[in-house]
Amino acid sequence: MxxxxxxxxxxxxxxxxxxxxxxxxxxxxxxxxxxxxxxxxxxxxxxxxxxxxxxxxxxxxxxxxxxxxxxxxxxxxxxxxxxxxxxxxxxxxxxxxxxxxxxxxxxxxxxxxxxxxxxxxxxxxxxxxxxxxxxxxxxxxxxxxxxxxxxxxxxxxxxxxxxxxxxxxxxxxxxxxxxxxxxxxxxxxxxxxxxxxxxxxxxxxxxxYPLYYAGYGTPPVRAGTSHAAIAPYGCFAAGDGVEVVLAIQNEREWVRFCDGVLQRPELAVDPRFDTGSRRVAHRPELHAEIDKVLLDVTGDGLEARLAEHRIAHARRRELGEVLExxxxxxxxxxxxxxxxxxxxxxxxxxxxxxxxxxxxxxxxxxxxxxxxxxxxxxxx
Incomplete structure (x- = not known):
């Protein structure tokens, strides 16, 4: 050996x-x-x-x-x-x-x-x-x-x-x-x-990173699976209850997400959501728009769309699923x-x-x- x-x-x-x-x-x-x-x-x-x-x-x-x-x-x-x-x-x-x-x-x-x-x-x-x-x-x-x-x-x-x-x-x-x-x-x-x-x-x-954020700005807020400075970011449920985690990191990805995944291209240029800071400021309205679309999509269907349009994502798994x-x-x-x-x-x-x-x-x-x-x- x-x-x-x-x-x-x-x-x-x-x-x-x-x-x-x-x-x-x-x-x-x-x-x-x-x-x-x-x-x-x-x-x-x-x-x-x-x-x-x-x-x-x-x-x-x-x-x-x-x-x-x-x-x-x-x-x-x-x-x-x-x-x-x-x-x-x-x-x-x-x-x-x-x-x-x-x-x-x-x-x-x-x-x-x-x-x-x-x-x-x-x-x-x-x-x-x-x-x-x-x-x-x-x-x-x-x-x-x-x-x-x-x-x-x-x-x-x-x-x-x-x-x-x-x-x-x-x-x-x-x-x-x-x-x-x-x-x-x-x-x-x-x-x-x-x-x-x-x-x-x-x-x-x-x-x-949070210490520097607090020392030179304001402390990050607790946001569950969301992110203090990025949106959409965190867990979203498909219509069949499968939870998928999204992490939209830049404007190109945001446009692809609206066009190909949500199939609502008008959201990309909505004045509430057309920049990262505006999406964070209007997070509740943003989530409501996303949730409205996902109600009619299965978890597998959502993951297929996300993969096709190169959107960063993951499935939120329970520990029994991780074992397998x-x-x-x-x-x-x-x-x-x-x-x-x-x-x-x-x-x-x-x-x-x-x-x-x-x-x-x-x-x-x-x-x-x-x-x-x-x-x-x-x-x-």
């Missing part, structure tokens, strides 16, 4: 929840050996979020394939000793302890890198290791609130959180990319690095991985590597690899 790019890299991770496990799962996908350190008995508390996937947590199944699990009591000096021995041969150490906990355990970045100069350490926290929010609770929804995501998501009447853990995912992806950069730098310098990633910093970075999405099927994106509950479907990771199949290993039970890992340390 052709080697994966991170074959030979060992990652030790004291991780739980979403952000750190997401970062390390992507490293495992690319071939790294990931040793997940868990509490004896209960393990990562994300194991208990739900029991949806054949009795297993959907979060845990998503984030923890291809890892080895060792159960260690880090309040016991013997557990810390085993962890330090693991770090002797590790390339990366990831932790998302509460602020200051790693230092109290003797696992702070400064101490570890003095002992292991080639080690890349990555600390993932809610708000960073300083500042007035350092010790604040940092659940994903709370970060979304503090970073302003709730202010731009939802409807004019009601804010809404994102339907996925955006802050956790953002932090996990920055940790993943930062670790890759640090490993690349180590190839040149021979030295590791100490990385710090916070959920708040990750999500405020993702808020870049024709694009996923056509590109063979599904695999099966083992788990304590038996075989489970899993999507291939987004990074495709020139024909090499990513690692799609089993989801471990708590401490499933403890004895084998300990024996390896004793024999080593």
């Amino acid at each position: 052709t080697a994966l790019p991170l074959d030979g890299i060992t990652v030790v991770s004291c991780e739980q929840a979403v952000a750190a496990p997401l970062a390390t799962r992507h490293l495992a996908d690319l071939g790294a050996r990931v040793i997940k350190v868990e509490r004896p008995g209960s393990g990562d508390f994300a194991r208990d979020y739900d029991e949806t996937v054949e009795g297993l947590s959907s979060h845990f199944v998503w984030l923890n394939r291809s890892k080895e699990s060792i159960a260690l009591d880090l309040k016991d000096p013997a557990g810390i000793d085993v962890l330090r021995r693991l770090l002797t041969d590790a390339d990366v150490f990831v932790q998302n302890f509460a602020p200051g906990a790693a230092e109290r355990l003797g696992l702070g970045a400064q101490e570890l890198r003095a002992r292991f100069p080639r080690l890349v350490t990555c600390s993932i926290s809610g708000y960073g290791d300083s500042g007035p929010y350092r010790d604040a609770r940092a659940y994903d929804l709370l970060i979304q609130a503090e970073a302003g995501l709730l202010s731009v998501t939802g409807t004019p009447e009601q804010p809404a959180k994102s339907g996925i853990p955006a802050a956790d995912i953002g932090a996990g992806m920055y940790a993943f990319s930062g670790i890759l950069a640090a490993l690349y730098e180590r190839e040149r310098t021979g030295r590791g690095a100490a990385l710090e990633v916070s959920l708040f910093d990750a999500l405020t970075e993702w808020m870049g 999405h024709p694009q996923l099927a056509a590109r063979d994106r599904w695999r099966t991985v083992d788990s304590p509950a038996g075989p489970i479907r899993a999507l291939l990771p987004p990074i495709g590597y020139d024909g090499r199949e990513p690692r799609m290993g089993a989801i471990p039970a708590v401490g499933a690899d403890t004895d084998r890992i300990r024996r390896g340390l004793e024999e080593g």
Whole structure:
């Protein structure tokens, strides 16, 4: 089998929840050996979020394939000793302890890198290791609130959180990319690095365009699936109830939409709708005109017209439809991985590597690899 790019890299991770496990799962996908350190008995508390996937947590199944699990009591000096021995041969150490906990355990970045100069350490926290929010609770929804995501998501009447853990995912992806950069730098310098990633910093970075919009103009309004500065933009229902998402980006497309899709060319030059800003200003009237036409068109018929006239569009799908999405099927994106509950479907990771199949290993039970890992340390 052709080697994966991170074959030979060992990652030790004291991780739980979403952000750190997401970062390390992507490293495992690319071939790294990931040793997940868990509490004896209960393990990562994300194991208990739900029991949806054949009795297993959907979060845990998503984030923890291809890892080895060792159960260690880090309040016991013997557990810390085993962890330090693991770090002797590790390339990366990831932790998302509460602020200051790693230092109290003797696992702070400064101490570890003095002992292991080639080690890349990555600390993932809610708000960073300083500042007035350092010790604040940092659940994903709370970060979304503090970073302003709730202010731009939802409807004019009601804010809404994102339907996925955006802050956790953002932090996990920055940790993943930062670790890759640090490993690349180590190839040149021979030295590791100490990385710090916070959920708040990750999500405020993702808020870049709305922050600039607010700082130099007025804050974007919550507009549901619509857009604060573009119309028509968002969900529209065909006569049979199928919802199609439109995103008219320029005047040429607007004219084609009126002529070919709505079959009402006069709307393109209607003084209420003949520029982007006027369409936004008269959005309710615009939607009423579009809805009037779509009542007599099926979803399939509407999509056919949109495709014929090269209008950007998508079908709004429920999650059950996404599971059977024709694009996923056509590109063979599904695999099966083992788990304590038996075989489970899993999507291939987004990074495709020139024909090499990513690692799609089993989801471990708590401490499933403890004895084998300990024996390896004793024999080593």
